[in-house]
Amino acid sequence: MRPGRLTEKECTLVLYLASRNGETCSREETVRAVYQSTYQVKIDDDRLDAMVGRARRKIEDNPRSPRFLITVNRHGHRLRGFHG
Numbered sequence: 001m002r003p004g005r006l007t008e009k010e011c012t013l014v015l016y017l018a019s020r021n022g023e024t025c026s027r028e029e030t031v032r033a034v035y036q037s038t039y040q041v042k043i044d045d046d047r048l049d050a051m052v053g054r055a056r057r058k059i060e061d062n063p064r065s066p067r068f069l070i071t072v073n074r075h076g077h078r079l080r081g082f083h084g
Contacts, residue, residue, distance in 0.1 A: 004058035009034055010051060014059070014069070017079035026076040052077060 006014065016033040017025060027048055028039040034051070035044070052071070056063040070078050 006055060006058055010055040010058070013051060013055060014079065017069070017077060020078070022078055022080060024072045024076050024078040030076060 012034050013030065016030065025033075027045060031037065031039045031044045031048060035047075037044075052069060053063070056066050056069050059068060060066045068080050070080055072078060
């Protein structure tokens with residue numbers, strides 16, 4: 001892991017995905033959980049992608065090849081356990 005503090009929203013993202021025990025969460029579900037707002041495709045896709053990128057730079061050894069914060073193409077994201 002790289003040193004760096006997660007912002008409140010980044011922390012909410014990671015904790016939300018962790019609470020789902022490795023289950024893939026849709027972009028819509030994630031936006032509702034993190035931003036507590038309705039999902040607007042283009043705006044929220046860009047906003048979520050940017051936040052995931054920032055969080056990866058803080059928690060991944062190699063953000064370009066993530067081990068923990070995983071994107072599932074055309075569906076959403078999941079958090080792979082730190083111990084398995």
